[in-house]
Amino acid sequence: MPCTGKVDVIHIMRSFEKGADGVAVVGCLEGECHFNAGNLMARRRVEQAQKILDTVGVGGQRAQMYNLSSSEGPRFAQYATEMTEKIKELGPNPIRVAKNKAA
């Protein structure tokens, strides 16, 4: 997506429904959104999705919001590693596990 302001709760939900173990939404630095508040809205939507994911037992921690500028390659790598570690800790998406079990 060209801007995290376009990210909606449903995009995050569908990713988990389809079996994703984690979703990282990476937006521009807060205060530096070209459209003023796109990344701030994205954060709120990630938080909304986290609550729903907690309710249905998938685990809200699987969805995370990160902020960085386009020139911060090393930081992107750091966030990607962080996210990977977090997901490894949480294990596979329980929806995918249940789906595989049922198949």
Place this chain on the structure above:
Amino acid sequence: MIVADKKPIEEIIECLKDHKNILVLGCNECVTVCEAGGKKEVGVLASALRMNARKEGKEVKIDELTLERQCDREYLDEIRDSIDQYDAVVSLACGVGVQFTAEQYHDKPIYPGVNTTFLGATEERGVWTERCQACGQCILATTGGICPVARCAKRLFNGPCGGSTTGKCEINAEVDCAWQLIVDRLKALERLDDYEKLCPLKDWSTDRAGGPRKVVREDVKQ
């Protein structure tokens, strides 16, 4: 518009625990504008319900549909051919839509997916406030366009009461005193003389006191 708020997903899950084929039915009108029951919310709720069912190892079919309105038969007829495949419907319309859907599909359980709250306006995205209680006898012409029925905690017709302090109501320091607003508005309209006129007793039979209400318009009735 009719303002509604989302129901907690846990409450909806509890209602649906014994159903296997579920339709999540949205409404494209007021509840879409207040982001409680439109196509987007239908998608999110249906997705959450599918994941919950899958996680609990249940085989549940959950479909999504959003009608133009749920308070008109012609739109509700759109599901007449498909309704039999479902053993329950979660309606994300207001209470009117939920009841009208239930009336049209008498043998189908229709569960509410939102809490209908009031007739209100959008202050800003995510903030809605009450403006009308549909009392059936509008007096806005005499009160400068500000409704004491909906906005005065005591529904006073000759206010304010002694609980009005610096323009705020005694029930909550964040709530404007409706009568202060009325006086200010009449002043701006140079109609303060109107404030001196006593408002006569209101006929409450047009409000809920007269039981469920009905409007019959012979000029448009078919």
